[in-house]
Amino acid sequence: MKAEAVIYTSKTGFTEQYAKKLGEKLGLPVCALADASKKYRNGATVIYLGWVFANTVKGYKKATRRYKLAAVCAVGLSDTGTMEAEIRKANTIPQKLPLFTLQGGLKxxxxxxxxxxxxxxxxxxxxxxxxxxxxxxxxxxxxxxDGSYVSDENLSSVIEWYGQSK
Ligand SMILES: Cc1cc2nc3c(=O)[nH]c(=O)nc-3n(C[C@H](O)[C@H](O)[C@H](O)COP(=O)(O)O)c2cc1C
Structure with missing residues (x-):
C-alpha cells in the first residue's frame, strides 16, 4: 500500500529518529501527529510510528481515527521484532494491519x-x-x-514490507 507520509509521536526523540530514517529510506515526507492535521487530509494513507507507554502505542487511537494506516511501528525498549502479540492486544490493532516493534532507547x-x-x-x-x-x-x-538502540538495521523489516506492498 502506497503511503503519503510517515507520521509519528515521540516524547524523547527516538521515535522521531526512526520516523526520519524511514521517511528518508522510503522517500516520504515526515510529520509529527500533532502537526499533521495542517498538512494531511483526513483519510490520507500514512505509516504511523508511536512510542510505547505501558504497552500503549502513543497516538495510535488518534492516528487511526484520522488516517488510513498502512502500517504501525511501536517504538519501545523491548528488542526489535518482539512483543508484537502483546502490543497488538493492548492497542486492539487488527491482524490485517502490519505492526512492527522497534527498539528505541531511554533518556x-x-x-x-x-x-x-x-x-x-x-x-x-x-x-x-x-x-x-x-x-x-x-x-x-x-x-x-540511558541508551539509544536506534539503528538502520532495525527498520529492515519495515522497508522490506513496504517494497513488497506497493
Ligand atoms: C513511563 C514509561 C513507560 C514505558 N513503558 C514501556 C513499555 O510498556 N514497553 C516498552 O517496550 N517500552 C516502554 N517504555 C520505553 C519507551 O517506549 C522508550 O523509551 C521509547 O524509546 C521512547 O520513545 P521516544 O523517545 O520517541 O519518546 C516506557 C517509557 C516510559 C518513560
Whole structure:
C-alpha cells in the first residue's frame, strides 16, 4: 500500500529518529501527529510510528481515527521484532494491519513528572521481584541506564514490507 507520509509521536526523540530514517529510506515526507492535521487530509494513507507507554502505542487511537494506516511501528525498549502479540492486544490493532516493534532507547534525565515517576516505580518493582523472567531481567538492565538502540538495521523489516506492498 502506497503511503503519503510517515507520521509519528515521540516524547524523547527516538521515535522521531526512526520516523526520519524511514521517511528518508522510503522517500516520504515526515510529520509529527500533532502537526499533521495542517498538512494531511483526513483519510490520507500514512505509516504511523508511536512510542510505547505501558504497552500503549502513543497516538495510535488518534492516528487511526484520522488516517488510513498502512502500517504501525511501536517504538519501545523491548528488542526489535518482539512483543508484537502483546502490543497488538493492548492497542486492539487488527491482524490485517502490519505492526512492527522497534527498539528505541531511554533518556531518563529528560523524563519529567509522571513518566519519570513511572520508570522509577517500574525499576523498584523489578528490583524487588525475587524471580525475574529473562524478559524482566533485560528490561531492568535497560531502564537502569540511558541508551539509544536506534539503528538502520532495525527498520529492515519495515522497508522490506513496504517494497513488497506497493
Ligand atoms: C513511563 C514509561 C513507560 C514505558 N513503558 C514501556 C513499555 O510498556 N514497553 C516498552 O517496550 N517500552 C516502554 N517504555 C520505553 C519507551 O517506549 C522508550 O523509551 C521509547 O524509546 C521512547 O520513545 P521516544 O523517545 O520517541 O519518546 C516506557 C517509557 C516510559 C518513560
Amino acid at each position: 531518563r534525565s529528560q523524563l519529567r513528572g509522571i513518566n519519570k515517576l513511572l520508570i522509577k516505580i517500574l525499576e523498584k518493582g523489578l528490583t524487588a521481584q525475587k524471580a525475574r523472567s529473562e524478559q524482566d531481567e533485560r528490561m531492568l538492565s535497560l531502564i537502569r541506564k
